[in-house]
Amino acid sequence: xxxxxxxxxxxIPVGGQVIELQQLxxxxxxxxLLRTRIREKSRFTVFDIDPQSARAWGDALLRWAxxxxxxxxxxxxxxxxxx
Numbered sequence: 050x051x052x053x054x055x056x057x058x059x060x061i062p063v064g065g066q067v068i069e070l071q072q073l074x075x076x077x078x079x080x081x082l083l084r085t086r087i088r089e090k091s092r093f094t095v096f097d098i099d100p101q102s103a104r105a106w107g108d109a110l111l112r113w114a115x116x117x118x119x120x121x122x123x124x125x126x127x128x129x130x131x132x
Contacts (some may be wrong), residue, residue, distance in 0.1 A: 050076045051071070051073055051074060051075045051076060052073075052074045052076070053071050053073055053074075053084065054071060054072040054074070054131075055069065055070075055071050055131030056070040056072055056083075056131055057069070057070040057128065057131060058070075058128070058129040058130075058131060059127070059128055059129075060127035060128075060129065062127070063090070065089075065090075066087055066088060066089050067087070067088040068085065068087050068088075069084075069085070069086040070083060070084070070085060070087070071083075071084040071085075071086065071087075072084070073097055080099060080100065081100070082097040082098060082099060083097065083098050083099075083100070083103045084097050085097075085098070104120055109132070
């Protein structure tokens with residue numbers, strides 16, 4: 050049995066995807082994983098990554114975001130509280 054803890058839910062304005070970030074902890078122990086769930090209409094993509102990979106991916110996302118001009122007003126991200 051594993052425990053899934055919701056961390057963040059993002060509603061992406063361009064494309065309408067829903068991205069959910071969850072912490073996945075196995076009852077037997079070991080390292081926690083970051084579960085990423087991406088919903089596009091009726092299709093789901095789910096993958097689990099280790100902390101080192103999450104850090105590298107996050108750094109790459111920040112480098113790209115910081116190199117872009119300010120967002121367009123129609124592209125306002127919605128962040129929902131985890132449930």
